[in-house]
Amino acid sequence: MTLSASREGSVAILSVSGEVDMTSAPLLEEQALTLLDTDATALVVDLTAVDFLASMGIALLVELSKRAGDDRRFAVVAHGSATARPLELLGLGEVLAVHPRLADAVGALAGGAEDSSPQA
Numbered sequence: 608m609t610l611s612a613s614r615e616g617s618v619a620i621l622s623v624s625g626e627v628d629m630t631s632a633p634l635l636e637e638q639a640l641t642l643l644d645t646d647a648t649a650l651v652v653d654l655t656a657v658d659f660l661a662s663m664g665i666a667l668l669v670e671l672s673k674r675a676g677d678d679r680r681f682a683v684v685a686h687g688s689a690t691a692r693p694l695e696l697l698g699l700g701e702v703l704a705v706h707p708r709l710a711d712a713v714g715a716l717a718g719g720a721e722d723s724s725p726q727a
Contacts, residue, residue, distance in 0.1 A: 623653060
């Protein structure tokens, strides 16, 4: 698993690639909590390049959403069978703000403005 952090205005973005499982999830958690500790008003976890999302990773996303709390907004970018499908099957669309594209998530968290630019 590899991680990279970036910002779009006040929205912190954590892009994840590879496999999120019980050995890599702690690193993802550490990096996400670091970003939640900044002055960012929102955090997006971008799973676009993830090819395996284990139950530990899914549980971590729910935990990160809770940790963001009322102070920060939280969203997940998931598209396809490796990421969006498990979240959908577990009904987590009711718990997590899940978007198919990074631009959609950033637009929603930055104030709801529509952004039709291609996904970064």
